Amino acid sequence: KDNLARRNWQGSKKCCFCTHDETIEHLFFQCNFARSTWSVIQIASSLYPPTSVANIFGHWLDGISNRFKTLLRVGAYALLWSLWLYRNDFVFNDKNASPLQAIFRCTHSLRMWSMLQRAEVQPLFKAVYTRLEQVATEVFTQHGWQHNLRIGPSHLST
Numbered sequence: 001k002d003n004l005a006r007r008n009w010q011g012s013k014k015c016c017f018c019t020h021d022e023t024i025e026h027l028f029f030q031c032n033f034a035r036s037t038w039s040v041i042q043i044a045s046s047l048y049p050p051t052s053v054a055n056i057f058g059h060w061l062d063g064i065s066n067r068f069k070t071l072l073r074v075g076a077y078a079l080l081w082s083l084w085l086y087r088n089d090f091v092f093n094d095k096n097a098s099p100l101q102a103i104f105r106c107t108h109s110l111r112m113w114s115m116l117q118r119a120e121v122q123p124l125f126k127a128v129y130t131r132l133e134q135v136a137t138e139v140f141t142q143h144g145w146q147h148n149l150r151i152g153p154s155h156l157s158t
């Protein structure tokens with residue numbers, strides 16, 4: 001919405017999920033619904049969520065082997081794409097899907113995109129989307145869906 005507003009769009013600049021203005025950084029990283037979705041990734045992988053688009057392309061994966069970097073970036077793109085579709089469903093189709101559905105939409109993309117990868121990395125993709133689906137199901141079975149869901153580092157070992 002901030003990009004539309006720069007082109008003289010006159011609609012509300014507010015995020016559809018909360019009271020903040022909708023920017024790329026807010027929608028994908030700061031809004032509670034995005035943070036809760038990223039927190040599932042964090043539980044599944046012990047990976048700290050990226051803080052911005054620049055961070056994904058920059059220092060987010062410092063210290064991680066190159067073997068995993070591509071996979072993790074593809075995973076991040078799948079989640080960003082899923083969050084964008086989730087937001088559009090909410091804005092344009094009045095659909096109030098749960099973040100669990102956002103995660104499963106992400107893993108569906110990973111399934112499809114894994115077929116485009118070299119054969120030797122496909123099992124790695126499968127391990128990632130299977131683990132993500134398991135963890136997402138466990139988290140939402142235990143906690144249900146709450147916009148203020150906050151999961152601290154102590155939960156990472158479970």
Ligand SMILES: [Zn+2]
Nearest residue numbers: 015017018031
């Ligand atoms: Zn928001």
